[in-house]
């Protein structure tokens with residue numbers, strides 16, 4: 342055990358008992374987090390939404406095309422709308438589990454709002470969580486969001502545990518290990534839980550993904566699953582996307598559920614979820630308030646309107662629920678709803 346490097350922070354080599362065996366594509370899948378984080382960083386820097394934390398995780402200042410920035414805006418905003426509705430409905434008496442969290446900063450952004458949750462758990466491959474842990478450990482602004490006055494933060498190379506924040510390295514295909522990690526995070530299977538998976542399930546082999554979704558459905562009593570990823574992948578545009586990813590060593594192992602909004606919904610229903618609804622990103626974008634859309638549309642000229650439309654048609658947001666308490670959670674516009682982080 343090393344001495345604490347910052348007040349209340351304990352480091353340990355233990356806790357990294359992960360037995361992650363690499364599959365041939367895992368490295369390319371892990372690299373998708375860098376792409377996503379770079380894109381989020383770029384859009385934030387241009388003013389699409391406010392995120393005081395992404396800059397700690399990403400130094401890259403590369404500028405992305407306007408349609409990419411708009412795509413990420415719709416993605417982040419769509420997920421946020423679902424999270425905010427869930428938090429309102431549960432009055433914070435809930436937990437958030439972010440699957441394949443990458444460098445996502447939702448936990449830190451939430452800490453700057455009136456929304457509080459009982460527990461926030463993040464899981465990703467140990468290679469990714471090790472980098473996230475390292476960045477958090479080195480930045481007091483991030484650490485300060487994790488430990489309160491008397492709470493302590495425990496750190497191993499890949500895992501970090503605060504009073505109500507847990508970041509852990511695990512392969513989501515290994516359910517024994519997922520269970521073990523969730524227990525280390527003091528998960529409460531009876532508490533309303535929202536699962537987030539932003540471009541994650543598509544990288545997991547279909548059978549493994551089904552096992553994960555079934556396992557969650559059996560373990561948790563009341564839950565919502567928010568899944569953002571590809572859809573309509575059986576047309577020409579989808580084929581080009583697949584080929585591009587394959588040329589970078591990354592097959593979309595779970596693509597069979599990304600053929601249509603129906604296949605997206607059906608996967609959840611087949612895995613024991615009470616129901617599911619899906620929208621393509623054209624619909625999600627249109628559900629964002631007019632004022633907000635007008636604000637971001639003024640940020641950059643869009644030359645490739647057709648390309649943005651095609652991108653929006655090939656991504657979707659799926660909301661699945663367990664039990665009946667959350668079946669009305671959807672993306673309908675609530676003009677009066679405060680935003681988590683967008684001014």
Ligand SMILES: C[S@@+](CC[C@H](N)C(=O)[O-])C[C@H]1O[C@@H](n2cnc3c(N)ncnc32)[C@H](O)[C@@H]1O
Nearest residue numbers: 371373374377441442443465466512513539540
């Ligand atoms: C495209 S990135 C998205 C990251 C984050 N959700 C976001 O939107 O910023 C996909 C993430 O899923 C993670 N992932 C994919 N398959 C996984 C698995 N079997 N176990 C753990 N993490 C996985 C990757 O390591 C990567 O961080």
